[in-house]
Amino acid sequence: xxxxxxxxxxxxxxxxxxxxxxxxxxxxxxxxxxxxxxxxxxxxxxxxxxxxxxxxxxxxxxxxxxxxxxxxxxxxxxxxxxxxxxxxxxxxxxxxxxxxxxxxxxxxxxxxxxxxxxxxxxxxxxxxxxxx
Numbered sequence: 001x002x003x004x005x006x007x008x009x010x011x012x013x014x015x016x017x018x019x020x021x022x023x024x025x026x027x028x029x030x031x032x033x034x035x036x037x038x039x040x041x042x043x044x045x046x047x048x049x050x051x052x053x054x055x056x057x058x059x060x061x062x063x064x065x066x067x068x069x070x071x072x073x074x075x076x077x078x079x080x081x082x083x084x085x086x087x088x089x090x091x092x093x094x095x096x097x098x099x100x101x102x103x104x105x106x107x108x109x110x111x112x113x114x115x116x117x118x119x120x121x122x123x124x125x126x127x128x129x130x131x132x
């Protein structure tokens with residue numbers, strides 16, 4: 001279970017542009033870029049428990065690979081979708097409830113980092129996490 005553990009945000013790449021594409025206002029983008037996000041991931045077979053702790057909120061998400069569920073982003077954007085395992089990558093396809101547009105997310109372990117990639121409306125962003 002390579003994803004298991006606690007991961008702390010280390011750095012972002014193109015994250016403000018991604019948030020802008022998502023329609024997040026400038027003040028929230030500035031705050032979001034410095035959210036001090038910490039992920040605690042526990043995998044048990046095809047079931048995942050993910051705790052997200054940041055400056056803005058603390059939530060716990062449970063999901064099963066391939067099973068659709070509802071999720072709200074920190075800014076309140078509501079999504080529905082599912083995570084799947086493709087090789088050694090967790091891949092999610094979420095659809096926004098407000099406009100039907102698709103947000104893709106990929107989590108993979110690269111070296112000693114957890115890399116989370118987002119793609120929305122052609123804008124790609126990466127967030128890098130270190131074990132903490």
